[in-house]
Amino acid sequence: MKASVIVFPGSNCDRDIQVALANSMGGPVEMVWHGQTEMAQTDLIVLPGGFSYGDYLRCGAMSARSPIMREVVARAQQGVAVLGICNGFQILLEAGLLPGALLLNAGRNFVCRDINIRVENSQTQFTSRYEQGQILRIPVAHHDGQYFADPDTLAELQAGDRIAFRYCGSAGDESANPNGSIDDIAGIFNDRRTVLGLMPHPERAADPLHGGTDGRGLLDSLVSALS
Amino acid sequence: MRNEPNITPAQVAEHGLSEAEYQTILNVLGREPNLTELGIFSVMWSEHCSYKSSKFWLKTLPTEAPWVICGPGENAGVVDIGDGKAAIFKMESHNHPSFIEPYQGAATGVGGILRDVFTMGARPIANMNALRFGAPEDAKTRHLVAGVVAGVGGYGNCVGVPTVGGEVNFDAAYNGNILVNAMTVGLADADKIFYSAAAGIGNPVVYVGSKTGRDGIHGATMASAEFDDATEEKRPTVQVGDPFTEKLLIEACLELMGTDAIVAIQDMGAAGLTCSSVEMADKGGVGLDLDIDKVPQRETGMTPYEVMLSESQERMLMVLRPGSEDAAKAIFDKWQLDFAVVGRVTDTGRFIGRNNGAVVFDIPVRPLVDESPEYERPWVKTSAPAPLAAVTAPMDHMAALQIMLAGPDLSSRRWVWEQYDNSVMADTVRKPGGDAAIVRIHGSNRGLAITTDCTPRYCLADPHQGGAQAVAEVWRNLTAVGARPLAITDCLNFGNPERPETMGQLVGCIQGMGEACIALDFPVVSGNVSLYNETHGQAILPTPAIGGIGVLDDLEKHADLALRRTDDQIILIGETKGHLGQTIYLRQLLQRQDGPPPPVELAVERHNGDFVRGLIAAGTVDTCHDLSDGGLLVAAAEMAMAGDIGLDLNGPDDPGFWFGEDQGRYLLSVPATLVDAILQQAEKRQVPAQIIGRTGGETLTLNTCEPISLSRLRRSHEAWLPDYMNSN
Numbered sequence A: 001m002k003a004s005v006i007v008f009p010g011s012n013c014d015r016d017i018q019v020a021l022a023n024s025m026g027g028p029v030e031m032v033w034h035g036q037t038e039m040a041q042t043d044l045i046v047l048p049g050g051f052s053y054g055d056y057l058r059c060g061a062m063s064a065r066s067p068i069m070r071e072v073v074a075r076a077q078q079g080v081a082v083l084g085i086c087n088g089f090q091i092l093l094e095a096g097l098l099p100g101a102l103l104l105n106a107g108r109n110f111v112c113r114d115i116n117i118r119v120e121n122s123q124t125q126f127t128s129r130y131e132q133g134q135i136l137r138i139p140v141a142h143h144d145g146q147y148f149a150d151p152d153t154l155a156e157l158q159a160g161d162r163i164a165f166r167y168c169g170s171a172g173d174e175s176a177n178p179n180g181s182i183d184d185i186a187g188i189f190n191d192r193r194t195v196l197g198l199m200p201h202p203e204r205a206a207d208p209l210h211g212g213t214d215g216r217g218l219l220d221s222l223v224s225a226l227s
Numbered sequence B: 001m002r003n004e005p006n007i008t009p010a011q012v013a014e015h016g017l018s019e020a021e022y023q024t025i026l027n028v029l030g031r032e033p034n035l036t037e038l039g040i041f042s043v044m045w046s047e048h049c050s051y052k053s054s055k056f057w058l059k060t061l062p063t064e065a066p067w068v069i070c071g072p073g074e075n076a077g078v079v080d081i082g083d084g085k086a087a088i089f090k091m092e093s094h095n096h097p098s099f100i101e102p103y104q105g106a107a108t109g110v111g112g113i114l115r116d117v118f119t120m121g122a123r124p125i126a127n128m129n130a131l132r133f134g135a136p137e138d139a140k141t142r143h144l145v146a147g148v149v150a151g152v153g154g155y156g157n158c159v160g161v162p163t164v165g166g167e168v169n170f171d172a173a174y175n176g177n178i179l180v181n182a183m184t185v186g187l188a189d190a191d192k193i194f195y196s197a198a199a200g201i202g203n204p205v206v207y208v209g210s211k212t213g214r215d216g217i218h219g220a221t222m223a224s225a226e227f228d229d230a231t232e233e234k235r236p237t238v239q240v241g242d243p244f245t246e247k248l249l250i251e252a253c254l255e256l257m258g259t260d261a262i263v264a265i266q267d268m269g270a271a272g273l274t275c276s277s278v279e280m281a282d283k284g285g286v287g288l289d290l291d292i293d294k295v296p297q298r299e300t301g302m303t304p305y306e307v308m309l310s311e312s313q314e315r316m317l318m319v320l321r322p323g324s325e326d327a328a329k330a331i332f333d334k335w336q337l338d339f340a341v342v343g344r345v346t347d348t349g350r351f352i353g354r355n356n357g358a359v360v361f362d363i364p365v366r367p368l369v370d371e372s373p374e375y376e377r378p379w380v381k382t383s384a385p386a387p388l389a390a391v392t393a394p395m396d397h398m399a400a401l402q403i404m405l406a407g408p409d410l411s412s413r414r415w416v417w418e419q420y421d422n423s424v425m426a427d428t429v430r431k432p433g434g435d436a437a438i439v440r441i442h443g444s445n446r447g448l449a450i451t452t453d454c455t456p457r458y459c460l461a462d463p464h465q466g467g468a469q470a471v472a473e474v475w476r477n478l479t480a481v482g483a484r485p486l487a488i489t490d491c492l493n494f495g496n497p498e499r500p501e502t503m504g505q506l507v508g509c510i511q512g513m514g515e516a517c518i519a520l521d522f523p524v525v526s527g528n529v530s531l532y533n534e535t536h537g538q539a540i541l542p543t544p545a546i547g548g549i550g551v552l553d554d555l556e557k558h559a560d561l562a563l564r565r566t567d568d569q570i571i572l573i574g575e576t577k578g579h580l581g582q583t584i585y586l587r588q589l590l591q592r593q594d595g596p597p598p599p600v601e602l603a604v605e606r607h608n609g610d611f612v613r614g615l616i617a618a619g620t621v622d623t624c625h626d627l628s629d630g631g632l633l634v635a636a637a638e639m640a641m642a643g644d645i646g647l648d649l650n651g652p653d654d655p656g657f658w659f660g661e662d663q664g665r666y667l668l669s670v671p672a673t674l675v676d677a678i679l680q681q682a683e684k685r686q687v688p689a690q691i692i693g694r695t696g697g698e699t700l701t702l703n704t705c706e707p708i709s710l711s712r713l714r715r716s717h718e719a720w721l722p723d724y725m726n727s728n
Helices: A014-025 A067-078 A087-094 A151-159 A216-226 B009-014 B019-029 B035-044 B095-100 B102-118 B141-159 B229-237 B243-257 B272-284 B304-309 B325-334 B365-370 B397-405 B456-461 B463-480 B500-519 B584-589 B602-617 B631-643 B655-659 B672-685 B710-726
Strands: A003-007 A030-033 A044-047 A081-085 A101-103 A111-119 A135-142 A146-148 A163-168 A185-189 A195-198 B068-070 B077-082 B085-093 B123-133 B163-170 B179-189 B204-209 B262-267 B287-291 B315-320 B338-346 B350-355 B358-364 B428-430 B437-440 B447-453 B484-493 B524-530 B543-552 B568-573 B624-626 B647-649 B666-671 B689-695 B699-702
Touching: A003 A014, A014 A044, A014 A216, A044 A067, A044 A087, A067 A081, A081 A087, A081 A216, A087 A101, A087 A195, A146 A185, A163 A195, B009 B019, B009 B035, B019 B035, B019 B358, B035 B272, B035 B304, B035 B358, B035 B365, B077 B484, B077 B524, B077 B543, B085 B102, B085 B484, B085 B543, B095 B102, B095 B141, B095 B179, B102 B123, B102 B141, B102 B179, B102 B243, B102 B262, B123 B141, B123 B243, B123 B437, B123 B447, B123 B543, B141 B163, B141 B179, B141 B243, B141 B710, B163 B437, B163 B447, B179 B447, B179 B484, B179 B543, B204 B243, B204 B287, B204 B325, B243 B262, B243 B325, B262 B272, B272 B287, B272 B304, B272 B315, B272 B338, B272 B350, B272 B365, B304 B350, B304 B358, B315 B325, B325 B338, B350 B365, B358 B365, B397 B584, B397 B631, B397 B655, B397 B699, B397 B710, B447 B463, B456 B463, B456 B500, B456 B543, B463 B484, B463 B500, B463 B543, B463 B602, B463 B624, B463 B666, B484 B500, B500 B543, B500 B602, B568 B602, B568 B672, B584 B631, B584 B655, B602 B666, B602 B672, B624 B631, B631 B647, B631 B655, B631 B666, B631 B689, B631 B699, B631 B710, B666 B672, B672 B689, B699 B710
Parallel strands: A003 A030, A003 A044, A044 A081, A081 A195, B085 B524, B123 B163, B287 B350, B484 B524, B647 B699
Antiparallel strands: A101 A146, A111 A135, A111 A163, A163 A185, A185 A195, B068 B077, B077 B085, B085 B179, B123 B179, B204 B315, B204 B338, B262 B315, B287 B338, B350 B358, B428 B437, B437 B447, B447 B543, B484 B543, B568 B666, B568 B689, B624 B666, B647 B689
């Protein structure tokens, strides 16, 4: 399996996902500079978290117009797996690879917290290592993570089993939805389920020293599907 | 030299220079300065840059140890952490700007301290901050808390360096002058440290980063004066931060540092281009010629005075090896940052600026630095506090605990630290909320523990004890997670040093700190002094904020404060005399602030700490909390809340026992099977140790008091700060 992580100016979780993926894959991960217009053959493209272009203008808006993104969109259309985490999710929306928008958190502040998400569809190359309905504990860290979609889009996502993860509570946890996302949505697929965008950071829950390894299943799922 | 009007006494005063200082300038130059030169002298000789009031005393602090690679004097301190790696760290104040414009003041404070660290070749791996605000009732406090926290987060989160901990205090003494102290820790290869001494006659001097604008002109002078009613008008002297550019600058500099192009490098912080050039030239014993018109400028029509004194952010100055300019420029072009050759290293020993060929300043470097004033300001020793008057418990201990945990001093700071990204870089092992944060040394199984601490009310009552306590508490915080304490950085925040009483506080604190540093083998490797923290003559509490780091050789063996098991025994390490002077208990429940602070017995501190660290390193103890603000019962409740496991505690019915703030103490939670062995070891080592309780259940129980459910305790503990911030 070959995996490529796109590095935008201001990406700051690029190394984190590189390390986590390399651990899951047992091999190196290619880093691709945003200014390139071509990319070697790859089985997985990751748009990492961070603050590409400082979140100036609108989160992900400028990165979605980076030279490399033409190639990313073309590969996605060919069916190559694309994963966008946090800022990467924002870029996928701005690039039109996923529907909807991510707004300022309902609480109006940046929020960094370990939260619970429920696996809503375990029948995908991103989630096969999880049980349907399994609850994962994974950190979020974002300022603009409130997912929003118009009613038609939302109905489409729901009907097509395209909601990948929902924020959910556990006993004693009163703040299940950290950002006010519509329908508690934490991550969504495209219609072919080859593109996943999510706000939580699986790469920060991929090592026992992180305090949990619930994020590793997502990466391991990709490795088993794409190797 | 361009002809300019003569300097008037009013201009000298406006630049914060005394008549005697101006006379020295005349002697150094052998003529009158022009306005640009006056500006250069004024910022170089400001309190902020010259340490003129504190230098004499700072020299008394211990700065050496076998593991210290670089002590104070460079951009940050450097310590050897083993395996060929070095930790580079420093804490710095950004108090005055943050009071005027809290978001940008705090944000640029974070940006400045990050640059101090990556300038030396380190990738920043953790941020901390120590914040002190006025009383919650003060009309401005809520606005300042909101702005500062958002600013700290806004900058650090965007740059992608985790903010892993810090402190937040409230006290009316900070009503007119908050404290924003930011600390950065970076990681470098021990043999790839970059310094600031310019060298190589003829070598190019290169400017990189953001363009220079008119922002922040005279920031260093502002930071060296008291506040008054006109302070709000100083808003234009607060710089504006651009964390995105900082992130690019970090990556570009680290990429360039991977080559052999850099001879010397220095960030442009306080006093901007002036201070960075002069320091580089002085350290290298060389001269520097600058072409001011070549400096990338954001605005048109800037005068040499403005360019030299601007404190625009995200800028660096470097001396490169000749011939390496093109390769270096390619890196900065890739990161879309300005890159300009703005001067040359010379053998003249002079700092010369030209604008379109005309000389606009010409100052000998050595005297500009060496002749800077140094004052042995008069000081009076703070008189010893009166003995503590009798204390009668106003209520039962559990009721007292509930009030304390739900008040401004001891309530949860979650509302603050959830706005900071604490897990980016994916190496955070222990997040905010514990005694010290732990970050993994990337790619290894070793870690760095990091903490900041200071108890200003102790420092006010007895500066000497307070200074020692701040250092000891930092050492204890690191010990409580199992780390071997290595070194500290200090951020000395005080009032006007021209008042002998204030100067006496500074002297007392430094003396106490120095004693503690020696006794604990815990040298000062970097720091910053912030004086004139007062408004209308009302000084802040003396606040020598201390940041410390320690190393963990095996991350599998560290301790955390959260209870992990039921049926553990709780062991109290250290002697409890029941010291109530200057405690939170007195302050919050009896509205009293009398008596001496708890004495710090440094030999005992070290003895007890070494014992606890040994237990953690041996893998015997994994749950530990140091005792500080609020005393034993507060610490025990924090352990129970963090682990969501109840506690049954027993002991004398004496507020001093449960709420006294005696130093050098720890609580351990230990499986019953290990208790005897630990108690025997303690006895052999003559470390006081006693069992005070047992874990289990869902309540906190103390003697015969009515038990409290943990969930209720946690609710009120967590609620205070968000409720306060959301109320009007």
